[in-house]
Amino acid sequence: MKKIFSILVITILLSSCVGNDKVILKESIGKLNKVMVVAKISDWTGDVGKEVRNSFGELIVGLxxxxxxxxxxxxxPSGFSSMMKASRNILIISESNNEGFSVKNNIYAQPQTVVYVQAKDDAGIIKLLQKYKKEIKSIFLEADVKFTQSIFEKDKQDNTHYKTLQNLGISLTIPTKFNIVDDTGEFLWLRNHLTSGIAKTGSNNILVYSIPLTDESKVADNIVAVRDSIGEKYIPGTDAETQHMITEEAYTPFTFDAVIDGKKAYETRGKWEVKNDFMAGPFLNYTIIDKKNNRLIIFEGFTYAPSVNKRAFLFELEAIAKSMKIK
Structure with a gap:
């Protein structure tokens, strides 16, 4: 009986130890939209490195x-130290008989995305990079979107403050640094004042509104016309009589297929300007097809930040747009 009791006690103690035996990963580090590549110097200075730089160095349209x-x-690899292993986005390139491409999360830190590309020789590695470059870029970008959203989630606005979002039946993770410019119940304009650039008057802006869905086959073709009509109605320049926001006529926007909250959407990137003025900048537009409610929901972000790079500002707007939930 004593032996049975002893075995039972030991079993309980072992179970408790296993239950509490958790590996605590350190917090990852690194800038958004940056990837640490682990590769031999000879590979990096050769064709493999050239392929990586060409693939990831593709320019963002609309900036x-x-x-x-x-x-x-x-x-x-010899310099891939503990500090380097804490990087949030890592691409590990190596030679191996087990050729392939794989992804793992939270290996050395968290949140963390580690992509492995391995092949027998340089030619095999380059072939894999060319085959999976779009997927690899998407993996890192989507991870950064989720990371950005997690930051905004900690300091977000209560959506009940916005009449337009309530009327449209949608929610967004919007950081508290954005202030209301206009909220009519049908149209929402939010602005975050920036301190970058020569002018020191920059801003990141969010627009949200809806229009009826009439012909789904023409949605993509009408995106510019719709945003120009909204600019004329709601986004005036210094002189409201003669100035308003339009799509820059000298630059044709690029439109891509997208998905927002599981719904078909179009992502459009281009440049805006103020008619009869010198203000201009990049914009990011998501037009979401909401068949259930027979409408299009439009989220647009645009940036005014003279003289400075704008990728980071647009990426914040992208992360906010992709947090959208539609009732």
């Missing part, structure tokens, strides 16, 4: 200054 989709930096 006034040339800015890459992702910044990359390199460290040799």
């Amino acid at each position: 006034p200054q040339p800015e890459p989709i992702l910044d990359v930096s390199q460290v040799a």
Whole structure:
């Protein structure tokens, strides 16, 4: 009987130890839209490194200054120290007989995304990078979107403060640094004042509104016309009689397929300007097809930040847009 009791006690103690035996990962570090590449110096200075830089260094459309989709930096495997392992986005390139591409999360820190690309030789590695470059970029960008949203979640506005969001039946994770410019119940305009640039008068802006869904086949073709009509109605320049926001006529926007809250959408990137004025900047527009409610929901973010890079500002707006939930 004593033996049975002893075994029972030991079993309970062991179970308790296992239950509490958790590995606590340190917090990851690193800038948004930046990837640490672990590769041999000979690979980085050769064709493999060239392929990585060409793939990740593709320029973002719609920005006034040339800015890459992702910044990359390199460290040799021998220099991949504890501090380097804390990077949030890591791409590990190596030679191996087990050729392939894989993704793991929270290996050395959290949140963290680690992508592995391995092949028998440089030619095999380059082939894999070319085959999966879009997927790899999307993996890192989506991870950064979620990371940004998690930061905003800690300091977000109560959506009940916005009449338009309540009337449209949608929610967004909007940081408290955004203030209301206009909230009519049908149209919402929020602004975050920036302190970057020569003018020191920059701003990040959010617009949210809805229009009826009439012909789904023409939605993409009408995005510019719709945003120009909204600019004329709601976004005046210094002289409201002669100035308002329009799509820059000298630059054709780019439109891509997208998905927001599980619904078909279009992502449009381009440049805006104020008619009869010198103000201009990039915009990001998401037009979401809400068939259930027979409407289009439009989220637009636009930035005014003279003389400085604008990728980070647009990325914040993208993260907010992708937090949208539609009732």
